[in-house]
Amino acid sequence: MIKLVAAVLLACAFGLLEGDKSCDQLLMGQYLCNSSNAANDSDMTQECEPAADGTPDAFFTKSSCYPAEGVKCNGKIFDGRTLGFERFTPCKPKGKKSFQTALLLSIFLGMFGVDRFYLGYPALGLLKLGTFGFMMVGQLVDIILIASQVVKPADGTDYTDLYGARLIKILENATYAVP
Numbered sequence: 001m002i003k004l005v006a007a008v009l010l011a012c013a014f015g016l017l018e019g020d021k022s023c024d025q026l027l028m029g030q031y032l033c034n035s036s037n038a039a040n041d042s043d044m045t046q047e048c049e050p051a052a053d054g055t056p057d058a059f060f061t062k063s064s065c066y067p068a069e070g071v072k073c074n075g076k077i078f079d080g081r082t083l084g085f086e087r088f089t090p091c092k093p094k095g096k097k098s099f100q101t102a103l104l105l106s107i108f109l110g111m112f113g114v115d116r117f118y119l120g121y122p123a124l125g126l127l128k129l130g131t132f133g134f135m136m137v138g139q140l141v142d143i144i145l146i147a148s149q150v151v152k153p154a155d156g157t158d159y160t161d162l163y164g165a166r167l168i169k170i171l172e173n174a175t176y177a178v179p
Contacts (some may be wrong), residue, residue: 095157120154
């Protein structure tokens with residue numbers, strides 16, 4: 001009787017009594033996805049594609065996911081190196097505006113609002129033009145905001161050239177390997 005209880009407990013611990021589940025239903029920690037183009041990756045590429053359902057400003061890229069060693073899904077037990085499924089990871093496409101250009105325009109022509117026109121904010125550009133950059137105080141604020149990459153192009157994309165630290169959105173339910 002004790003051997004039967006021990007066998008059932010071991011089978012439950014290793015997931016052998018669970019029904020066969022799909023690999024995309026695995027819990028966090030049971031798989032590892034490549035993060036080569038994730039939203040917080042510093043090397044952004046143009047592989048971002050618009051959402052299939054037509055949601056505006058939603059871009060995704062495919063990530064290959066590998067179930068952990070000994071995990072059973074889709075009817076087989078994986079070794080940790082075999083591709084199990086693909087997941088769509090949110091990403092940001094690279095824009096057409098340069099960080100260096102925006103910063104230089106803000107430093108030298110910011111009192112006329114040229115930096116805001118360049119980034120796609122014409123109303124603020126006109127306001128800065130009419131008030132001489134809010135008496136140069138607005139120009140100083142914009143230099144700081146653009147240099148810290150808080151102000152980005154109006155189309156929602158990132159700069160083509162990224163420098164230093166930047167604000168990133170932490171993804172929910174993402175799994176990354178810790179070396």
